[in-house]
Amino acid sequence: RSYSSPETEGQLLNSFVQYFGDSLGRKIKRMPLIEETVLPGDSLLTLPVVIIGNGPSGICLSYLLSGYRPYLSPEAIHPNPILHTKLEEGRHLSIVDQDLEYLSEGLEGRSSNPVAVLFDTLLHPDADFGYDYPSVLHWKLEQHNYIPHIVLGKGPPGGAWHSMEGSMLTISFGDWMELPGLTFKEWAASKRRNIKSDRVMPEEIARYYKHYVKVMGLQKNFRDNVYVTSVSRLYRGKDDEDRSQLNENISTQHLEMEDGQKSLIKRNWEVRGYQRATDGSHVPFCLFAENVALATGTFDSPGRLQVEGEDFPFVLHSMSDFGAAISKGKLRGKADPVLIVGAGLTAADAVLCAYNNNIPVIHVFRRRLTDTSLIFKQLPKKLYPEYHKVYHMMCTQSHTADSNLHSAYTSFPEHNVLSFKPEMKCVLQSACGLKKILKFSVALVLIGSHPNLFFLKDQGHSIGHHSNQPITCKGNPIEIDPYTYECTKEANLFALGPLVGDNFVRFLKGGALGIARCLAIRQKKKHELIENGDGGGDGVP
Numbered sequence: 001r002s003y004s005s006p007e008t009e010g011q012l013l014n015s016f017v018q019y020f021g022d023s024l025g026r027k028i029k030r031m032p033l034i035e036e037t038v039l040p041g042d043s044l045l046t047l048p049v050v051i052i053g054n055g056p057s058g059i060c061l062s063y064l065l066s067g068y069r070p071y072l073s074p075e076a077i078h079p080n081p082i083l084h085t086k087l088e089e090g091r092h093l094s095i096v097d098q099d100l101e102y103l104s105e106g107l108e109g110r111s112s113n114p115v116a117v118l119f120d121t122l123l124h125p126d127a128d129f130g131y132d133y134p135s136v137l138h139w140k141l142e143q144h145n146y147i148p149h150i151v152l153g154k155g156p157p158g159g160a161w162h163s164m165e166g167s168m169l170t171i172s173f174g175d176w177m178e179l180p181g182l183t184f185k186e187w188a189a190s191k192r193r194n195i196k197s198d199r200v201m202p203e204e205i206a207r208y209y210k211h212y213v214k215v216m217g218l219q220k221n222f223r224d225n226v227y228v229t230s231v232s233r234l235y236r237g238k239d240d241e242d243r244s245q246l247n248e249n250i251s252t253q254h255l256e257m258e259d260g261q262k263s264l265i266k267r268n269w270e271v272r273g274y275q276r277a278t279d280g281s282h283v284p285f286c287l288f289a290e291n292v293a294l295a296t297g298t299f300d301s302p303g304r305l306q307v308e309g310e311d312f313p314f315v316l317h318s319m320s321d322f323g324a325a326i327s328k329g330k331l332r333g334k335a336d337p338v339l340i341v342g343a344g345l346t347a348a349d350a351v352l353c354a355y356n357n358n359i360p361v362i363h364v365f366r367r368r369l370t371d372t373s374l375i376f377k378q379l380p381k382k383l384y385p386e387y388h389k390v391y392h393m394m395c396t397q398s399h400t401a402d403s404n405l406h407s408a409y410t411s412f413p414e415h416n417v418l419s420f421k422p423e424m425k426c427v428l429q430s431a432c433g434l435k436k437i438l439k440f441s442v443a444l445v446l447i448g449s450h451p452n453l454f455f456l457k458d459q460g461h462s463i464g465h466h467s468n469q470p471i472t473c474k475g476n477p478i479e480i481d482p483y484t485y486e487c488t489k490e491a492n493l494f495a496l497g498p499l500v501g502d503n504f505v506r507f508l509k510g511g512a513l514g515i516a517r518c519l520a521i522r523q524k525k526k527h528e529l530i531e532n533g534d535g536g537g538d539g540v541p
Contacts, residue, residue, distance in 0.1 A: 046268050046288040046289060046290055047148060047149065047150060047287060047288065047289045047290070048147050048148050048149060048289070048290050048291060048519070048523070049065060049147060049148070049149035049150075049289060049290070049291045049292075049293060049519065050149065050150055050152065050269070050271050050287055050289040050291075050292050050293070051149060051150070051151040051152065051292075051293045051295055052152050052228050052231070052271075052292065052293070052294055052295060052296055052455075053151075053152075053153060053294065053295035053296040053297060053497075054151050054152070054153025054154075054155075054156075054157045054158070054222060054224070054295075055153075055158060055209075055295065055296075055297050055497070056158075056177075056179060056209060056497070056505045056508060056509075057295035057297065057496050057497035057498075057508045057511065057512065058151045058153065058293075058295035059151070059157055059158075059179060059209060059212060059213060059218070060179050060180065060508065060509050060512040061151075061293060061295060061496065061511070061512040061515055061516065062149060062151050062213075062218050062221050062222070063179065063180060063181065063216060063218065063512070064096065064512050064513065064515075064516035065146070065147045065149045065221075065516060065519070066141075066146055066216070066217070066218055066221065067141055067142045067143050067144070067145040067146040068139050068140070068141055068142075068180070068181060068216075069094035069095075069096055069097075069139065069140050069141075069142050069145060070094055070095045070096070070122070070137040070138070070139055070180065071091075071093075071094050071095070071137065071138055071139075071140060072087045072088070072090075072091050072095075072136060072137065073135075073136055073137060073138045076134075076135075076136035076137075077136075078121075078122070078125055078136050079125050079126050079131075079133065080107075080121065080125070080126075082106065083103070083107065083121070086102065086103055087103070087136070094140075094142075095119075095122065095137070095513065096145075096513065096516055096517045096520060097517075097520070100114075100115050100118065100483050100513070100514060100517060101114070101483050103118055104117060104118035104483075107121060109121065109128065109507075110128065110504075110507070111501070111502055111504075111507040111510070112501055113480075113482055113500060113501065113502060113507070113510060113511070114482055114483070115482065115483055115485075115510040115511070115513055115514045116502050116507040116508070116509070116510030116511065117507070117510070118510060118513075119509050119510040119513045120506050120507055120509070120510065122135065122136055122137050123135045123137065123180065123506070123509065124506060127506070137180075139180060139181045145520065147519055147520070147523060149221055150221055150222075150223060150287070151218075151221050151222045151223070152223055152226040152228055152271075152273070153222065153223070153224055153226060154224075154225065154226065154227060155224060155225070156206075156210050156224055157209055157210050157212075157213040157222055157224075158205070158206040158207075158209035158210050177205050177208070177505045177506075178208070178505075179209070179212055179505075179509070180509065181216060182212055182215060182216070184205075184208055187208050187211060187212075188204075188208075223275065225275055225276040225277075226273060226274075226275045226276075226285075227273050227274055227275075227276065228271060228272070228273040228455050229272055229273045229274065229455055230270070230271070230272040230273070230455050231269060231270070231271050231272075231292055231455050231456055232269070232270050232272075232457065233268075233269060233270075234268050234269070234270050234288070268288050268289060268290055269288065269289045269290075269291070269292045269492070269493075270286060270287070270288055271286070271287040271288070271289060271292065272284070272285070272286050272287075273285060273455075290492065291492045291493075291494065291519065292492070292493050292494070293494040293495070293496065293515060294453070294478070294493070294494065294495040294496075294499055295495075295496055295497055295499075296451055296452075296453070296499065297451065297497055297498050297499070301449060301450045301451070301452045302317035302318055302445070302446075302448075302449050303317075303445070303447040303448040303449055303450060304317065304445065304447075305341065305417055305445055305447065307417055307418060307419050307420070308418075308419035308420065309419050309420030309421060309422070310420060310445070312420055312422065314424055314441075314442050314443060315420055315442075315443045315445060316442060316443065316444045316445070317444075317445050317446070318446075319346060319349060319350060319353070319444075319446070322350055322353065322442075322444050323353065325442060326353065326354075326357055326359070330442075331357075331359055331441060331442060334359070334441040335441075336360075336424070336439045336440050336441040337359070337360035337361055337362045337405070337410075337440055337441065338350075338354050338359050338360070338361050338362070338440060338441060338442055338443075338444060339362045339364065339426055339438065339440040339442070339443040339444065340354070340361055340362070340363050340364070340443075340444045340446065341364050341365070341417055341443065341444065341445045341446065341447060342365060342445065342446040342447045342448075343365035343366070343367050343374060343375075343394075344375055344446065344447070344448065345375055345387065346446045347363070347365070347444075347446040347447075348376075348386075348387050348390040348391075350444050350446055351363060351390050351393070351409070352386055352389075352390060355408065355409065360405075360407065360408055360409070361408070361409045361410070362405065362410055362412065362438060362440060363393075363394065363409065363410065363411045363412065364411075364412045364415050364417060364426075364428060365394075365411070365412070365413060365415070366414065366415070366416055367413065367414070368413060368414055369394060369395050369398070369413050374391070375387075376388060376390070376391035393409050393411065394411045394413070395411075397409050397410055397411060398410070398411040398412070398413055399411065399412050412428060412430075414430060414431040415428045415429065415430050415431075416428065416429050417445075418435070420443060421437075424439060424440055424441065425437050425438065425439050425440070426438050426440060426443065448472075448474075450470060450471070450472050450473075451471050451472075451473075451498070451499055453471055460478070462489060462490075463478050463479060463487050463489045463490055463493070463495075464476040464477065464478055464479060465477060465478075465479045467489075471499065473498040473499065473501055473503055474501070477499060477500045477501040478495040478499050478500050480494075480495055480500050482514075483514055483517075483518075484514050484515065484517070484518035485500065485511045485514040485515045485518070486515075486518060494515045494518075495511075496508055496511025496512060496514075496515060497511060
């Protein structure tokens, strides 16, 4: 089946059918993911791509899979002369159709993924040097490049941005949070938003992402209130393949059963889960996909200290819980301070929140104040004055052996939490081994978050750089091919965004570019196989 031919695009979009229950299909029910028209002979119709996660990563990938293509603008001159020369060589081609390894060679940036650095410098040339150059790209919608896909998200398009604390400014500029084809300033102007600063509130970014999906015509690919519970491989006998093998990816792998008597082919993915209906009920579903793209981000599971007493109800792990406690007046009039654990920006946000509400703070973190990896040392003072205010307090109001707690804020650098006690006390240990017991009103542990890939086999532990360890965006991201973003340890499984170490929106867009190019090449090869019949024709790469 030629999935991307323009005359069948609408027909296919209205004919994907989802099933749940066992594979024997004793009783078929459908989930209203997509309008249903049963096609004869397509009892197990397979989607080319299922994207799990509808944050900026999933949205950007859907944009490119929908046929939008970036070209070098006629009047554009990239400030990097070597890159500009390369771009001129392929001016007649979209960036998706060019050699990404060749284009990204020699580029440097704040991402370890070369395609992320490439796409960022095309969209925001020399941004890290403080310049505000316009993008050198312009975009065209090419319907024939459409690859049918579906984007599954727990909430509205925008992902975790809809649940972030609304009182804090984003760490990145609004321009760096935008997606291709619609600048944040254009959106703000159209909505008559008065954006007073280059940095904006998370709620504004969430609204922008939701509007982006609508204005770009991507809604038909998005399904909200969907919870994925299982993503697994399907295995089928080689004898059953015949011409249906042409409907599989070019990189299909052959496996042997344990008894070695029959060859199996590693086929499509099975994606199971449920959609939460308006009445709160759960409607189960099952999708089949040639390729799965993981775009879930890392906000699923807060980091934990793994110490005694951490499960007490007065030990919190999110800013939203802390904000709720403040808004409900639970901390008003409390004599004991709030205990905040962590030295990142979220912990700094919590310090500011408490400070602005006249709540005294004990701030505990493991690192030295002179540690060059502290995030505060990477932020310009003029752009991030509130965070440098926190860092100044961390340095000037730290606890010493012969001092008492300061009235508003006291930091405990190079300290670990050993345990929490039921009488709302905490046992700390310094770098030299000294222990101290402190009383507090509520504890807030903000030491990062991790993705929850429970729906994958072994929770995805096998696909990281370090096998058999949990996936984390810094210490153990998913191991991918740097130019296609395909998992090196699992064919036809892709990942982008924080899952591969790109925490900033400006860099996760490169993952969408790499995946879109990879899938476009494979779609083209598949069509050539079909046209030549049984894949045996000449001239097939």
